[in-house]
Amino acid sequence: MKTGLITSDTYQNHNTGTGHPEQIARVSVIIDNFKKLNNKNLLWKKPTKFSDEIILTTHSSDYINLVKNSFPKKGYSSLDGDTIISPGSKYATFDAVGSIITAIDGVENKEFKNAFCSVRPPGHHAEKNKAMGFCIFNNIAIGANYLIKKYNYKRIAIVDFDVHHPNGSQDIFYENEKVLLISTHQYPYYPGTGSEQEKGKFNNICNIPLPAGTSSEEYLIAFEFALKKLEKFNPEFVLISAGFDAHEDDPLAQFNLKTEDYYYITKRILETSKKYCNGKVVSILEGGYDLKALQDSSKRHVDALIEFD
Numbered sequence: 001m002k003t004g005l006i007t008s009d010t011y012q013n014h015n016t017g018t019g020h021p022e023q024i025a026r027v028s029v030i031i032d033n034f035k036k037l038n039n040k041n042l043l044w045k046k047p048t049k050f051s052d053e054i055i056l057t058t059h060s061s062d063y064i065n066l067v068k069n070s071f072p073k074k075g076y077s078s079l080d081g082d083t084i085i086s087p088g089s090k091y092a093t094f095d096a097v098g099s100i101i102t103a104i105d106g107v108e109n110k111e112f113k114n115a116f117c118s119v120r121p122p123g124h125h126a127e128k129n130k131a132m133g134f135c136i137f138n139n140i141a142i143g144a145n146y147l148i149k150k151y152n153y154k155r156i157a158i159v160d161f162d163v164h165h166p167n168g169s170q171d172i173f174y175e176n177e178k179v180l181l182i183s184t185h186q187y188p189y190y191p192g193t194g195s196e197q198e199k200g201k202f203n204n205i206c207n208i209p210l211p212a213g214t215s216s217e218e219y220l221i222a223f224e225f226a227l228k229k230l231e232k233f234n235p236e237f238v239l240i241s242a243g244f245d246a247h248e249d250d251p252l253a254q255f256n257l258k259t260e261d262y263y264y265i266t267k268r269i270l271e272t273s274k275k276y277c278n279g280k281v282v283s284i285l286e287g288g289y290d291l292k293a294l295q296d297s298s299k300r301h302v303d304a305l306i307e308f309d
Contacts, residue, residue, distance in 0.1 A: 002043040003305045004106045004115030007031055008095040011120045013088025017076055020084055021252060021289045022120065022134040029295040030118045030285070034302070041306045043112050047098030047119075048105070055097060057145035058138055058172055063129040067093070067136060079131035083121075093121060093136045096284075100143035103282040104237075108151060114270075114305045116242070117284040118298070124166035124241045124286050125191060132168065133191060139284050140241050141172045144179050147237050154178050157235035159226065159269055160185075162243020162286040163253040165194030169241070170205055177202035180233045182226045184208045184219065186246075186253050212254035216261050219246070223265060227272050237280045238273045240266075244288030244297040252289050262297040266304035279308055 011027045034042065055064055070077055071090040078084050085093075096119040103115035123140055125133030144156045157180045158173075160166045165185040170193065173179040185194050187209030194207045206229045208222050230238070244262065246255035266283075273279050283301065288294035 001110070001113035002041050003302065004045055004103055004112035005034060005042045005118065005302070006045050006047060006099040006103045006115055007118040008047050008099065010088070010091040010095045014092035014120055015086040015088060016084040022122070025291055026288065026294060027118055027120050027285070029291045030298045033295050033299060039306065045102055045106065047095045048102045050098055050101050054101060054146055055137060055142060057149055058128070058142045060129050067131070079136060082133055083131045083136065085136070089121070095119065096121060096123065096139050097137050097142055100139050100282060100284050101146055104143055104146060107280050107282060114279060114281040114308065115283070116302050116305060117282070119285055122243070122286040123284070124160060124162060124169050125164070126168040127171040133164065135168060138168045138172060140239050141169050143239055143282065143284070144173070148178055153236045155180070155233060155236045156239065157182065157230055157233055157237070158239045158241060159230065160241035160243070160286070161246065161265055162241055163246040163250070163255050164190055164243065164287060165207070166241055167191045167193040170198065173200070174205060175201040177204055180204050180206065180229070180235065182206045182208070182229055184210060184222060184226060186210060186212055186214070186255055189253065210255070214255050216256065216258050219255065219257055220261065220264065223268070227268055230272050231275070234276050235273065236277050238269060238277060240269060240281065240283035241286045242283040242301055243286035244294050247288070247290060247293040247297055249290040249293040250288065252287070259293065259296045259300055263300035263304050266301045270304060270308040281305070
């Protein structure tokens, strides 16, 4: 079976202004690279349309209405100090959510074996009622709640290897025993959350804080601990918040991962998931702000998804 690649042209309409790190080119470099490579094992799909009910599993109606009414008619507006929006941001924001829904349905319907959603804006900093850190809706959290509500799963694992702690995902699932959130991240660092003491009501939050300057070797040792936690949970479906900003070339953080590490990390998640959920894995783009590192690392991430059997 093929790997799904879910994306939409609307990401180009989410204009954050000159000099903003969460720029249009972040997705362009990934998509253009995959088009050039023309791998026959990729099945390209556009995101599906969906009702607000799907977002309401994760965000309040007041917050959804606030977001809908915040998109400016022209120029720029902001939902927080970092989260800039423009008129076209609305379509990109809703397509990012639609992408993970399309990816999940595609895996469940055996249309493809696994999937990567190359979208923006990212989502893992968005809390129940708050935009934050370039994120508007929490795409991965909406995906997890969709799996619970539509497919009646009781054990969803989210593995987040973005260099920043997913405060939004933690906020949303802190008291939800059906979701295990595992995060490796630079600490202390933005957004300030993610200590080992933050464990969730059901011991369902596994934070693995690592210091600035963490090397590949140090990271991969820590990641094995994350995989042990994943195995113990016995997940029915695995979602990946795939941020590539732990790369040594990334300007927004101070980890020293290499491009090839992302292949290994992804491969290890897949190997673990095969034991428990037959490799049902969907990943979605979070951070990554050096364009070349992002392009190369996302390719190796998808290579592992394609090669998984």
